[in-house]
Each structure stands twice: as structure tokens, then as C-alpha cells.
Amino acid sequence: MVDPSLTIMVFGQPVYSIEIWPCPVTNMSIIGKFLYEDLIPDTNIADTITLLDEKERDNFLSFAKMMLAWLPEERKTARELQDHPFIQQEKEDMS
Numbered sequence: 001m002v003d004p005s006l007t008i009m010v011f012g013q014p015v016y017s018i019e020i021w022p023c024p025v026t027n028m029s030i031i032g033k034f035l036y037e038d039l040i041p042d043t044n045i046a047d048t049i050t051l052l053d054e055k056e057r058d059n060f061l062s063f064a065k066m067m068l069a070w071l072p073e074e075r076k077t078a079r080e081l082q083d084h085p086f087i088q089q090e091k092e093d094m095s
Contacts, residue, residue, distance in 0.1 A: 045061065046058075046061060049061070056086070056089065059084070059085045059086035059089060060086050062084070062085075062086065063081065063084050063085075063086040063087070066080075066081060066084070067081060
């Protein structure tokens with residue numbers, strides 16, 4: 001299971017009510033706000049990615065945010081993501 005504090009660090013607070021989640025989540029309030037905000041690391045996720053250069057890191061973060069959006073209707077499909085600059089760069093590097 002993913003630590004909710006790390007997920008919130010990367011993507012921000014969920015944008016919907018906890019009531020639509022299929023199982024009870026004890027660390028979220030009824031309005032979907034994380035109850036223990038002091039546990040959310042005060043870290044910029046971009047600072048933790050050290051193996052990529054700046055452009056690759058920015059492309060990766062953009063890719064990850066599109067793939068892991070809170071709202072399903074905002075989440076991109078694999079087909080939509082296949083043309084993302086991060087994937088295209090990887091294809092170019094492999095050829």
C-alpha cells in the first residue's frame with residue numbers, strides 16, 4: 001500500500017470526498033482531507049530525482065502526474081501517454 005502522505009506530497013490533496021472511496025480510510029477526514037498533514041514530507045519530489053537531467057526530470061514528472069491523477073477522468077490512458085515527450089525521448093535513446 002502506498003503511504004498517503006507521500007502521495008499527497010507528490011499530487012496534493014485529493015480533490016474529491018472520501019465518501020466515494022470503496023473502503024474506509026482512517027487517516028482521511030470525511031471531506032477527503034488528510035488528517036495528519038504534519039506527516040507530509042516538506043520535500044519537493046523533483047529534488048528527489050537525481051539520476052535524470054533537468055529536461056528528463058521535468059518530462060518524467062509531467063508523465064507521472066498525467067498517469068497518476070487523482071480523478072479518473074483526468075488520468076491519461078496508455079495510448080494517450082505513448083506520445084508523451086518522456087516516452088518519445090526514451091525511444092530515441094534506445095535507437
